[in-house]
Amino acid sequence: MNARLARLVLRRIGAALCSLLFVVVAIFALTAALPGDVADMLLGQNATPDATQALRHALHLDQPLWLRFMHWCGGMLHGNAGNSLLTGRPVSEMLAPRLYNSLLLAGATTLVAVPLALVLGLACATWRDSVFDRVMTVLTLGIVSVPAFLIATVSVFVFAVQFRVVPALSDIRSIHSVGQFFLTFAMPVATLASITMAQMIRMIRACMIDVFSAPYMEMAVIKGVPPVRIMLHHALPNAIGPVANAIALSLSSLLGGVVVIETIFNYPGLAQLMVDSVMSRDVPIIQACTLLFCMTYLFLTTLADIVALASVPKGRGA
Amino acid sequence: MSGMTTGFRALRLPSLTPAQRVMGLFGFWLVLAVCGPFFAPYAPGQIIDTEVFAPLSHRHWLGTDYLGRDLGSRLLYAVRYTVLICTLSTAFSCGCGILLGIATTATPAWMEQVAGRLMDGILSIPSLLCALLVIAAFGDSLLALVLTLGVIYTPGAYRTSRALALRIARMDYITVAVARGEGALFIIWREILPNMRGPLLADVGLRFIYAVLLLSNLSFLGLGVQPPLVDLGSLVRENVLGLVYGSGAVILPTIVIGVLTVGINLVLDGTSRR
Numbered sequence: 001m002n003a004r005l006a007r008l009v010l011r012r013i014g015a016a017l018c019s020l021l022f023v024v025v026a027i028f029a030l031t032a033a034l035p036g037d038v039a040d041m042l043l044g045q046n047a048t049p050d051a052t053q054a055l056r057h058a059l060h061l062d063q064p065l066w067l068r069f070m071h072w073c074g075g076m077l078h079g080n081a082g083n084s085l086l087t088g089r090p091v092s093e094m095l096a097p098r099l100y101n102s103l104l105l106a107g108a109t110t111l112v113a114v115p116l117a118l119v120l121g122l123a124c125a126t127w128r129d130s131v132f133d134r135v136m137t138v139l140t141l142g143i144v145s146v147p148a149f150l151i152a153t154v155s156v157f158v159f160a161v162q163f164r165v166v167p168a169l170s171d172i173r174s175i176h177s178v179g180q181f182f183l184t185f186a187m188p189v190a191t192l193a194s195i196t197m198a199q200m201i202r203m204i205r206a207c208m209i210d211v212f213s214a215p216y217m218e219m220a221v222i223k224g225v226p227p228v229r230i231m232l233h234h235a236l237p238n239a240i241g242p243v244a245n246a247i248a249l250s251l252s253s254l255l256g257g258v259v260v261i262e263t264i265f266n267y268p269g270l271a272q273l274m275v276d277s278v279m280s281r282d283v284p285i286i287q288a289c290t291l292l293f294c295m296t297y298l299f300l301t302t303l304a305d306i307v308a309l310a311s312v313p314k315g316r317g318a
Numbered sequence: 319m320s321g322m323t324t325g326f327r328a329l330r331l332p333s334l335t336p337a338q339r340v341m342g343l344f345g346f347w348l349v350l351a352v353c354g355p356f357f358a359p360y361a362p363g364q365i366i367d368t369e370v371f372a373p374l375s376h377r378h379w380l381g382t383d384y385l386g387r388d389l390g391s392r393l394l395y396a397v398r399y400t401v402l403i404c405t406l407s408t409a410f411s412c413g414c415g416i417l418l419g420i421a422t423t424a425t426p427a428w429m430e431q432v433a434g435r436l437m438d439g440i441l442s443i444p445s446l447l448c449a450l451l452v453i454a455a456f457g458d459s460l461l462a463l464v465l466t467l468g469v470i471y472t473p474g475a476y477r478t479s480r481a482l483a484l485r486i487a488r489m490d491y492i493t494v495a496v497a498r499g500e501g502a503l504f505i506i507w508r509e510i511l512p513n514m515r516g517p518l519l520a521d522v523g524l525r526f527i528y529a530v531l532l533l534s535n536l537s538f539l540g541l542g543v544q545p546p547l548v549d550l551g552s553l554v555r556e557n558v559l560g561l562v563y564g565s566g567a568v569i570l571p572t573i574v575i576g577v578l579t580v581g582i583n584l585v586l587d588g589t590s591r592r
Contacts, residue, residue: 015438022439030455141587145527145579147534149554150572157561256446260535274447275539278454286454293447301442 008309016302023294024076027287028069076291082284086277091288095270099292102258102269105192108185109254113193113200114247120197121204125212126231136201143198148260152191156264159187188265196254203246211239241308248304252297337519339585344523347578350394351401358391363546371557371565383567384557392548396571399549400578403464404529410468411529412522415475420483420506437473445470445532453541463542467532471525478521482514489513523586527579534575550575 063071075082079092087094124133143151211217212235220234259271266272274289276282334342360366365386372382380390422430440448452466486492487510495509511518536542537551545552550571557567 018435019439019442022435023442026439026443027451030451141583142576142580145531145583146572146576147531147538147551149535149538149551150575153554153558153561153568153572252444255444256535259446259450260539263539274450275541278450278541281454283454286451290443290447290451294443297444298442 005310009306012302012305012309016298019298020295023298024073024291025069027290027294028072030283030287076288084282084285086280086282091284094273094285095288095292098268098270098273101267102262102271105185105188105262105267105269106254106258108189109192109196110251112189113196113250113254116193117197117200117204117247117250118243121201122208122231124201124205125208128209128212133205136205140198140201143194144202148191148195148257149264151195152261152264155187155191188261188267192254192257192261195257196250199250199253200247203250204243207239207242207246208235210242211235214238237311240311244304244307244311245301248300251300255293255297336585337516340519340523340582343581343585344526347397347401348405351398351405354394355391355398358388358394360388360391362392362395362548363387364391371560371563371567374566380570381566383553384559389567389570392553393570393574396548396550396553397574399460399543399547400530400533400551400575403460403543403549404467404526404533407464407467407529407533408471408522408526410464411471411525412475414468415472415477416479416511416518418472419476419479420510421502422480423483423487424502424505433476437476440469441473445528446535449532449536450541453536458541458544460543460547463533463536467529470532471528474528475521475525479514479518482517483510486510486513520586523582527582530575530579550578 072082080090083090084094120136124136127133217230217234220230225234258269259275261267262269262272263275270289270292274286274293277285277289355362366388367382367386370382370384370386372386374381380388380393383389383392418433422433443451448470449466452469453462456462456466492505492509495505500509533542533549534551534554537549538555540552540555543549543552545556548556553571554568554575557565557571560567
């Protein structure tokens with residue numbers, strides 16, 4: 001480690017914080033853009049002028065926008081995201097179990113998708129233009145160019161309706177054994193993983209082909225280095241950066257996929273809560289969910305960039 | 319043997335440039351979107367049969383949907399809304415993105431910084447979440463949908479066109495044009511744009527596919543095009559129960575989405591190979 005790399009990493013983290021600030025402002029702008037008065041909405045039929053006034057004061061609605069923004073940010077920092085407009089319960093209380101469920105789904109998918117995509121992407125690049133590569137190209141191109149719900153509905157149709165091997169809905173409360181766990185998660189994880197993997201395989205293949213075409217690779221082949229050694233010592237170390245980036249970017253498509261998949265399988269996760277909240281215009285919940293998703297996304301992309309920086313000897317100042 | 323090859327050769331399409339192929343395929347969808355509904359045998363909301371999820375028959379060629387409406391007619395209207403919304407939003411995103419991308423190669427550095435930060439900001443919100451956020455704020459009118467999809471894909475178009483324009487701006491003929499004293503608009507329109515047409519077209523096609531996918535996903539979630547209007551995603555959503563009966567009402571719209579996106583993707587893939 002040295003000062004130069006540290007400076008680059010710090011600059012990258014700074015850029016991420018800038019993006020985070022933009023996201024936070026955009027999310028807060030939602031409250032301001034919403035038509036109507038939250039106080040009126042909350043009180044409904046009981047809205048007397050006095051009560052509205054009191055509630056407006058309690059919610060800081062009578063303060064200027066920038067002060068409300070500071071209040072809101074302060075609350076978020078303390079884990080207090082306000083109360084749901086619909087149920088009146090604290091947002092954090094409603095989010096916690098959902099967040100756990102979503103992390104479980106996303107984690108399981110990542111565990112399946114990343115290693116598989118790495119192996120398949122590498123294989124495609126190694127045996128470029130072979131039958132295997134062509135089949136994979138058609139498959140992945142097909143998956144990335146149809147909407148996520150299509151893959152989910154078709155696989156529900158095939159595996160749950162036609163063959164009845166897995167349940168169509170993911171009722172995670174009914175899990176009592178390891179076998180049930182796998183059966184319940186099989187469908188959502190498989191569909192989500194296939195969407196994420198298609199992206200990843202395409203990008204990893206492109207990265208690796210890029211690396212393979214470098215002059216030092218040709219040199220290694222000419223001087224007779226065994227293929228495995230070429231892969232491990234010449235190709236992979238140079239591909240870490242781009243591949244890490246490819247994986248992070250595809251995991252972001254996982255976030256989008258999660259929204260659709262959770263809705264289709266009726267999986268009680270964060271994304272489903274968010275879609276329901278958008279329908280009922282439950283702003284505090286939308287804000288908290290979006291913030292969580294965006295922070296995850298920013299964290300992943302920043303991490304990938306830092307890995308990429310650290311993997312390049314030039315960056316290390318060697 | 320040779321007779322067969324000549325036979326095939328005669329069958330082959332006249333050789334088109336990749337750009338012509340993309341425009342041709344896209345033009346086909348646009349014509350279908352504009353003219354298709356005029357050929358619809360029934361009104362899209364008209365209930366024509368008591369049998370729901372009816373199979374294909376001579377009365378209604380593609381069967382009926384979950385309320386007993388003619389699926390073929392609804393499909394024609396759905397194509398209209400999907401294709402038109404996505405065309406408009408792509409025009410918006412690519413118009414803004416390309417203009418900004420080219421303009422910032424010539425403007426003072428701080429403007430490029432501002433535009434770049436703004437685009438990075440939009441990019442840092444995953445697209446589906448961004449769409450949900452905007453729809454929560456501004457509702458799901460058609461105009462809101464077009465603008466939402468447009469804004470979400472502007473940064474991508476900005477980045478691509480900027481990268482292309484930066485390379486072209488260093489060319490000698492640009493220096494010559496500047497030395498000739500040409501105006502900025504002339505340089506953009508007559509010198510830079512024509513020279514980045516090919517890669518730009520591929521990028522525009524890609525944005526169009528992204529827009530179709532996002533709009534379909536949104537409509538499928540019930541947050542996109544609202545009844546009584548219908549697009550391909552909402553057609554799948556409302557008929558999803560028919561999946562149990564293997565009804566065409568849910569399978570056909572998904573196939574149309576697939577044909578639309580995969581088709582354009584394949585043609586684009588062909589352009590980048592050459």
